[in-house]
Structures are given as structure tokens and as C-alpha cells.
Amino acid sequence: MADAMLGRLARWLRVLGFDTVYDEALDDPVLVRIADADGRVLLTRDRHLLRDLRPLRAHEVRQDDPMAQLVDLVHALQLAPPAGLFTRCLVCNTELPAPLPEEELPALLPFPRAQVPGPVRRCPTCGRLYWHGSHARRMRAALDRALPGWGTAG
Structure with a gap:
């Protein structure tokens, strides 16, 4: 679970397939309650939150750069490389289902199918479309x- 200051880190964790709750509207006490109840590690840069609210499991993020934050977190929590990338919605954290059937794509894509490489997935919660483009x-x-070797997972 990432606090409001760690939105970019939360997206990178989702890219890697890690179930990462992020809602910038949640107050600190609510974050701690949810993290504790779900057995999650609370990621925060807020030392006051750590000192005053004392979450059961937490990691203080000290770096400014999101990629440096990710590297530190991988090492600190001894996270294993993922089996595959892009398995979760980057916006809402929902697991992405199997690729959409070809016959559904013309009505959904903003441009011709020939311009979209590979399979297309759609988040069942927020409707966002995903494909393996230049991004x-x-x-x-x-x-x-x-994280050498992690970008080639799955």
C-alpha cells in the first residue's frame, strides 16, 4: 500500500504485477488501518506517520526518484523478479484478463488494428485498454x- 506521495512508485509496482493499493484521497489513519487489516506493507515517505501511527508493516521510502525508490524497495523487501509484466491495470490495480478477441477490437481501438502491436487487454474495472506499444x-x-533482467520478464 502506497501513501499519497508515492503514486509513481505504485504504478511501477503494478507494472511488475505487485498488488499495490494507492488512493491519494485516503487519510493516514485510514491507510494504516487498511494496511494492517490486509497484512500489507505500508510504503511512505512520512516519518510522522511511521512514528505516530505505527503501522504493523512499513517501509520508509527515502529516495526522490521513483526508479531509485523501486530499486530500494526490491532490495529491502527482497522481492523476486515477476513472472510477467503488465498483468495489472496501472490505474486501478485490477488484474488484467486474457487478451480481447480480435472481432471486438475495431470498436474499441482509437486507430486501426494494424497500428496496435500484439494482444490487447481491457481492464474489467475501469475499461482502460493495454497493448505492447512503444510506451x-x-x-x-x-x-x-x-533492475537488470527485470524488463524482459514475461
């Missing part, structure tokens, strides 16, 4: 620079 290649490359 995914850039994200994989960034992961490989920060």
Missing part, C-alpha cells in the same frame, strides 16, 4: 537499466 518498450528498458 511498454520504454518502460521495459527503464526497468532493465534499474
Whole structure:
């Protein structure tokens, strides 16, 4: 669970397939209650939250750069490389289902199917569409620079 200051880190964790709750509207006491009740590690940069609310499991994020935050977290929590990338919605954290059937794509895509490489997935919760375009290649490359070998998962 990531606090309001760690939205970009939460997205990177979701890219890696980690179930990451992030809602910038939640107050600190609510964050701690949810994290404790669900057995989650609360990720925060807020030392006061850690000192005053004392979550059961927490990690203080000290870096400013989201990729440096990710590397530190992977090492601190001894996270294993994922079996695959892009298995969760980056917006709402829902697990993405199997790719959509080809016959559904023309009505959903903003441009011709020929311009969309590979399979297309749709988040069942928020409806966002995902495919492996140039943005995914850039994200994989960034992961490989920060965590060698992780950008080639799945």
C-alpha cells in the first residue's frame, strides 16, 4: 500500500504485477488501518506517520526518484523478479484478463488494428485498454537499466 506521495512508485509496482493499493484521497489513519487489516506493507515517505501511527508493516521510502525508490524497495523487501509484466491495470490495480478477441477490437481501438502491436487487454474495472506499444518498450528498458533482467520478464 502506497501513501499519497508515492503514486509513481505504485504504478511501477503494478507494472511488475505487485498488488499495490494507492488512493491519494485516503487519510493516514485510514491507510494504516487498511494496511494492517490486509497484512500489507505500508510504503511512505512520512516519518510522522511511521512514528505516530505505527503501522504493523512499513517501509520508509527515502529516495526522490521513483526508479531509485523501486530499486530500494526490491532490495529491502527482497522481492523476486515477476513472472510477467503488465498483468495489472496501472490505474486501478485490477488484474488484467486474457487478451480481447480480435472481432471486438475495431470498436474499441482509437486507430486501426494494424497500428496496435500484439494482444490487447481491457481492464474489467475501469475499461482502460493495454497493448505492447512503444510506451511498454520504454518502460521495459527503464526497468532493465534499474533492475537488470527485470524488463524482459514475461
